[in-house]
Amino acid sequence: MNAVPEGLPAAAPPAADIDRLLAGSHHDPHSVLGVHPAGKGFVARALLPGAKAVTLSAGERRFPMEPVIDALFAVAVPEHPGDYRLEVEYDGHTTTADDPYRWLPTVGELDLHLIGEGRHERLWEALGSHVRSYETANGVVAGTSFAVWAPNARGIRVIGDFNGWDGRGHPMRSLGSSGIWELFVPGVGPGTCYKFRILGADGNWHEKADPMAFATEQPPATASVVTTSAYLWDDEEWVAQREATEWAAAPMSVYEVHLGSWRPGLDYRELADQLGDYLVETGFTHVELLPVSEHPFGGSWGYQVTSYYAPTSRFGSPDDFRYFVDRLHQRGIGVLVDWVPAHFPRDSWALAKFDGTALYEHADPRRGEQPDWGTLVFDFGRNEVRNFLVANALYWIEEFHLDGLRVDAVASMLYLDYSRKEGEWLPNQYGGRENLDAVKFLQELNATVYKRHPGIVMVAEESTAWPGVTRPTHLGGLGFGFKWNMGWMHDTLRYLSHEPIHRAYHHNEMTFSLVYAWSENFVLPLSHDEVVHGKGSLWGRMPGDAWNKAAGLRSLLAFMWAHPGKQLLFMGGEFGQEGEWSEQRSLDWHLLEEPLHRGVQDLLRSLNSVYRSTPALFSQDTSPEGFAWIDANDSSGNVLSFLRLGTDGSRLACVANFAGIPHHDYRVGLPAAGRWREVVNTDAEAYGGSGVGNLGLVEATEEPWHGQPASAVLQLPPAGVLWLVEETDPA
Incomplete structure (x- = not known):
């Protein structure tokens, strides 16, 4: 505490106020500084470190202020000086400034x-x-x-x-x-x-x-x-269309991107053009960005956020990011962003122990620390903390026109014992492991966001069997629009990693997802998490030589695009990136000079084109009425066949041969006799395949097969997938 000398000017404040003011512990400096009534007149006080002399200037009237102690100056004036200024003399120069302590609060x-x-x-x-x-x-x-x-x-x-x-x-x-x-x-x-x-x-x-x-x-x-925005949006048509769309029944194929390594060196505006061109060319409906909120450590890929309301400055200003979103909207591309409300880093200059106490984080380390990542967990039971996060979600959607958020690490929020051993976690008030505060937060988050913006999508990265993740909140669910289908991802990648000769013993891994496919609204994710930490690349997981790896990846993508659910694919997967992804280097774009890799990309473009124009593939994604098995039981042949059914009556048959050899003259049941067009054949020579197929057309006859009233004899390519669409009479 400062020692306040005796004999201070009459305009000086009480000694206790001086002590607290100079120590920085005064809760209301405005009650001391500025202009205040005193006796029959007024006193004016200013706190100006480094000042040699200070004069209060009120129009033509000037009142030299007396030094009180340290940087504190004061003067008595006969009447309120009105709209005054302070003339401050420092070493070598004088400046005129307004007084911060004459203004009313800016928070109402x-x-x-x-x-x-x-x-x-x-x-x-x-x-x-x-x-x-x-x-x-x-x-x-x-x-x-x-x-x-x-x-x-x-x-x-x-x-x-x-x-x-x-x-x-x-x-x-x-x-x-x-x-x-x-x-x-x-x-x-x-x-x-x-x-x-x-x-x-x-x-x-x-x-x-x-x-x-x-x-x-x-x-x-x-x-x-400090920043302001002068951006003028030009995406009204997109936003209006988005708000009127029921995304569960609309085409949605998502390209997941890490901005810094897609093509390193580009800023937001350059990415808007180059990434926009690429998305249009390849036919994706949406892009999903790894977190763009500011984060200090690039190696976290954005998942350890320190500034939740600021787009990372690595690629430009907030208005540059607005331009990025706007330009993609103008080209018909939706923009989703990964959002991280589960935890935050311990950096001493950020949220941790913000006011000297556990403020944003839970005070009890059994709830306030995340052992897997060495981070802190938000106190979801605190009103102001929930408000900080819910408002943040709205901020990104309203200020940056985002079309949705993918909420990271939901499972870590839902379970109090997530990654904790016995004795390291604190049960809820009922003795259970469910984090009831987090449940309440997630329900409030989704209810609030969907209330204000019904056309956006909220997606949960949730890897457990928690019930009702995409059930509406008024029915007791968490209220998300979609949930990542991690089970489908693990089963499918495990199956395809086996040599074809062994796949017969793992056939159930490809059929099990259809047991629960409509328990939630699912996204099928082949995300960044599957190409890091020693897992290799999608290309590298496929057995065999380069030709077989390409064939395996093509069959994976075609099976995925036909399976019920929306699709998400991390960058590089669309052309067969060979190496494991690293945020420190670019994708291996030079691989597109090789026919096998270019063929994978060409197939992906075809899949997106057919998908977007075929309601059977998306209009009943979340309903069992949109799917029917043709034959799920040919494990010895490694063949799966099924129908996708649209609300418009359209039908598409998917026949997948995961064997390493072709199956010639393979009869498949179909729902109607007549001509069926082969709209996708992953083994086509144009995609780098061997060219086994059906010359683009098959004729189904009225011979019942597989429980269907008609059937056709097909040539099934090795490690290949066929999509057949019923030809309709133009009349």
């Missing part, structure tokens, strides 16, 4: 109430940094307001390049029991770097990035950046 009572209730759905408009301007008698005053939630802080200062990272002159005020601290700083504008210097409940000072920052410095730098 309704905002504070909603924040306390955890129901502020536009939280980003109340907290964070916001450039503002006010009309005054002496002209417009422009500056930036700062507001942050830190209920256990003893004091907070704003520091930044505007004050030499010395916050002594910019202490914030506490807005009562809300836990919000606020300050408007005139003269601070876009591009300013800043942080909060927080005197924590632990008695220590902590320099923290703004949890609500809308922009950041480029890592490894960690400051938050």
Whole structure:
């Protein structure tokens, strides 16, 4: 505590206020600084570190201020000075500035109430940094307001390049029991770097990035950046179409992308054009980005987020990211982003122990720490924390027009004993392992997002048998639109990794997914997780030489695109990337110079084209009425055949031969006699195959087979998949 000398000027504040002000622990510096009634007049006080002299200027009236102690100046004035300014003399120069301590709070009572209730759905408009301007008698005053939630802080200062990272002159005020601290700083504008210097409940000072920052410095730098948006959107047609679409019954093939390694060196605007061209060329309906929220460690791929409200500055500004989304929308491509509300890193300058206490994380390490990743777990039972996350989801959808979020690591949120041994976890109030606070959060998240934006999709990465992940919240479900089908992924990749001669003994791995295919609304994921950590690539998992690897990958993709559910494929899988993916290097685009790899990409383009134009493949994805087995039992031949059925009456037959040899003159049951077009043959020479097939057309006769009223004799290619579509009379 500072020793306050005796004989202070009459305009000086009480000694206790001086002590707290200079120590940075005053909860309401506005009650001391600025202009206040005193006796028959007023006093004005200013806190200006480094100042040699200060003069209060009110029009033509000037009042030299007396030094009180350290950086504190004061003067008595006979009447309120009105719209005044401060003329401050430093070593070698004088500047005129507005006084931050003459302004009313920029966070309103309704905002504070909603924040306390955890129901502020536009939280980003109340907290964070916001450039503002006010009309005054002496002209417009422009500056930036700062507001942050830190209920256990003893004091907070704003520091930044505007004050030499010395916050002594910019202490914030506490807005009562809300836990919000606020300050408007005139003269601070876009591009300013800043942080909060927080005197924590632990008695220590902590320099923290703004949890609500809308922009950041480029890592490894960690400051938050004041920013504004001037972006004008041009995607009204896309958004209107999206809001009117029932995605469970619409085509949805998703290309998963890590922006930094797709083609390294591109920024958001360059990616908008080059990635946009590629998506249109290959026929995907959506792109899903690995997390774009700012993260300090590139090796986390974005899954250890420190600034939840800021697009990573690695590729440009927030408006550059808006341009990226807008351009893809204009080209008919939806944009999904991976979102990480399950956990956050321990970086001392970010969310961890934000106000000197466990604020965003749960205080009990049995619930507040994630042992697998060495991270911290959000306290989902705290209103303000749930609000921070729900509002964040809305922020990305509303401010950046995203078409949905893929919620990461849902299983780790749902189970209190996730990756924990006996004694390392704390049961819920009923003695169970379910995290009831997380369940409530996920239900609130999905109900709120779908209420405001019914045309978006919320996708859960959830790997357990938790019931009702995609069931509506009013029916007791978690309320997601889709869930990743991890069981299908594991079974299918395991089956195809076997040599064809051994696959007969694993036939059930390819049929089991159809037992539960309609228990949830599923996405079939071949994601980044399947091509890292020593797993190799999809190409590398296929047995045999290069020709057989290409054939195996082509058959996998065609089977996947015909299977009930939406599709997700990580970048590189579409052309047979040979090496395991690394965020540190580009995809091996040069492989497209080789016919086998180019053939895989050409097939993928054909699959997307037929898929998007064939309602049988998507219109009843989430209903058993959209699927029927033809024959699931030919394990010795490694053959599977089934029908996909559309709400428009369309029918597509998929016949998959996973044997390493062709099956000639193989009879397959079909629902109608007549001509069936071979719209996909993965063994076509154009795709690098051997050319075994049916010359594009088969004739089904009225010979019952496989429980169907008709049948056709087919030539089944080795490690090949056929798609047959019933020809209809144009009349």
